[in-house]
Amino acid sequence: MLNVLSYNECTASCNFDDLPDGLEAKYNRYEPNRNPFLLPREFLHELFDRYHIPEHTQQWLIHGIEAIEQDAVLFHFTKFLVDDMCSARNRCDETHYTNMTPGCMKEYGELYSFLLLLACVNPSMQRLQERSVPKAYYEQIPHQPLKVQLEKLVLHGDAKVHDFPWVMNFYTCSIFLLDRFYFIPYRFGDSFTMFRHVETHEVIALAHAGEEFRSDGQRNGINDVYDPEGSFTTEWQENDIFVIANRINPMGFVEREPTPILKAEWVPVLEQGNMLLALHIPAGPGYTPDRLKNSMAMAIAFYDQYFPELAIRGFWSASWLYDTRLGLVLDNESSNIVHIQRQFYNYPTMEGDGMLRYEVFGDWKADPVLNPGEWTTSLQKAAAAYMKTGARFNTLSMVVLSEEIEKIGLNPYIKASDIEEFLQTVDSHIKGS
Structure with missing residues (x-):
């Protein structure tokens, strides 16, 4: 049944709040896989052990994964998204992926973006293995954002993914x-x-x-x-x-x-x-x-x-x-x-x-001319003095x-x-x- 579901039928059933433009043509070329799991449970439990994830957070994540896997249409479409995301960067695909929540997930929807990224890790590593890339080049890459994300989940119950397009580079080992x-x-x-x-x-x-x-x-x-x-x-x-x-x-x-x-x-x-x-x-x-x-x-x-x-x-x-x-x-x-x-x-x-204001003065809209502040570094002082000239x-x-x-x-x-x-x-x- 899922093989013949159109793109519009899938998206209507999933009811995402935000999807990138240009996915329909890719969906029409997608060859569905028969993997019964979104994430291998062994991989998941290795993460739990590595980061000492408490039981209540473990159950929260597992229930979120199961909610995706038990919705046949959402599971099918999520596997399509994973397949596309895992190769997007090396294809220099300009599709702008960002946080997304499927309305069909009545519970655990706030976990979806993180779980989508997490589901990219294993297939991305498999692609690199097929290219004979040594593990030393990529085995730690996903853990750059993953450690921070799991700490947010455990300490604050915060599942939101910060800067999805940037951290996608790491979860997809790109x-x-x-x-x-x-x-x-x-x-x-x-x-x-x-x-x-x-x-x-x-x-x-x-x-x-x-x-x-x-x-x-x-x-x-x-x-x-x-x-x-x-x-x-x-x-x-x-x-x-x-x-x-x-x-x-x-x-x-x-x-x-x-x-x-x-x-x-x-x-x-x-x-x-x-x-x-x-x-x-x-x-x-x-x-x-x-x-x-x-x-x-x-x-x-x-x-x-x-x-x-x-x-x-x-x-x-x-x-x-x-x-x-x-x-x-x-x-x-x-x-x-x-x-x-x-x-x-x-x-x-x-x-x-804007980038200089953020990196040097701590805020994208910082104004060292109108709000001088206590600048301590030589770069802050020199940059502020230059901007005071009107430059x-x-x-x-x-x-x-x-x-x-x-x-x-x-x-x-x-x-x-x-x-x-x-x-x-x-x-x-x-x-x-």
């Missing part, structure tokens, strides 16, 4: 800690193309046409700051011989004057749709160029061996840490933040300074191509002339220049 940094597949989609010179091997990024930037080379409107008089729009002219477009300065801004390149001398090395590895930065010491270089080399070797079909071109990331304006307020000789920035090809985004920080993205890994530590993309142009351009929209 993210790997290689030395200092986490890595996960990412499909490049930003509006520029990178080229490499066939002789000098220099890399240049040219912005696509039709995007508006302020005179400082940042997106017009970022942080709700506009530049009506000094803004410009990117252009792209191309024929069989040349491309003329606005260069992205690797210090993280778009240059107003277009740059011409000859197609016989420059070849595309990164285009929309290419595969990269997204780099994520866990807290802790070791944020240095040496650890960055080692981590990237390990990541390329790992994915080349175990996921060769992904054809990884390099790395991508977005962070407040990449804002080159930090170089205006930090000691360029001693700051690892600045040293790391100089190893990247940085470029502007539409994300403002704002940004979140930047970066790219590092695989060929430049060996040059990490030697500033592979940024030249002295790029830094000089940055110093002349930065904050020009508020300087009136």
Whole structure:
């Protein structure tokens, strides 16, 4: 019976409060499995023993699992969700999974999101075993969020999953800690193309046409700051011989004057749709160029061996840490933040300074100008002083191509002339220049 249930019939029966868009086509391709259990009970009891889960919490979880398994339609659809989620990240599927509660669960519905994630652990590990990935790479990955989630359940009876899309990376064993940094597949989609010179091997990024930037080379409107008089729009002219477009300065801004390149001398090395590895930065010491270089080399070797079909071109990331304006307020000789920035090809985004406000001042909407506070760190004091001038920080993205890994530590993309142009351009929209 379940094999012939349509997507709409399943979702109507389950009555979810929130489901990602675009699932119906995947459901229609899904081949149901006959597994009689959502989670192997042996796996469940190993968790109970490992984390010393008290009996009442054990029974709560077991009853929640049984409630799913005893509803034939919900169980069928949940197994479909698990199947899709376990491969979504490696497919770079943009389906936005988040917390969801099926209305058909009259009891234990608050457990559903956590149990759905928990059900992903075993099949995800089985997929890695089939790829011959050593257990050392993944056996502890799900326990990063799992430990915190179980503590919430035991101490507070709180089953809510915090930041479902992020922790899904761990429950599905899709993210790997290689030395200092986490890595996960990412499909490049930003509006520029990178080229490499066939002789000098220099890399240049040219912005696509039709995007508006302020005179400082940042997106017009970022942080709700506009530049009506000094803004410009990117252009792209191309024929069989040349491309003329606005260069992205690797210090993280778009240059107003277009740059011409000859197609016989420059070849595309990164285009929309290419595969990269997204780099994520866990807290802790070791944020240095040496650890960055080692981590990237390990990541390329790992994915080349175990996921060769992904054809990884390099790395991508977005962070407040990449804002080159930090170089205006930090000691360029001693700051690892600045040293790391100089190893990247940085470029502007539409994300403002919310991430910096949160990471540096403790709140996404913190205002160190209107509410000075007792700032204790040198970064807090320097950032607050900079913002008092009317300037704002940004979140930047970066790219590092695989060929430049060996040059990490030697500033592979940024030249002295790029830094000089940055110093002349930065904050020009508020300087009136």
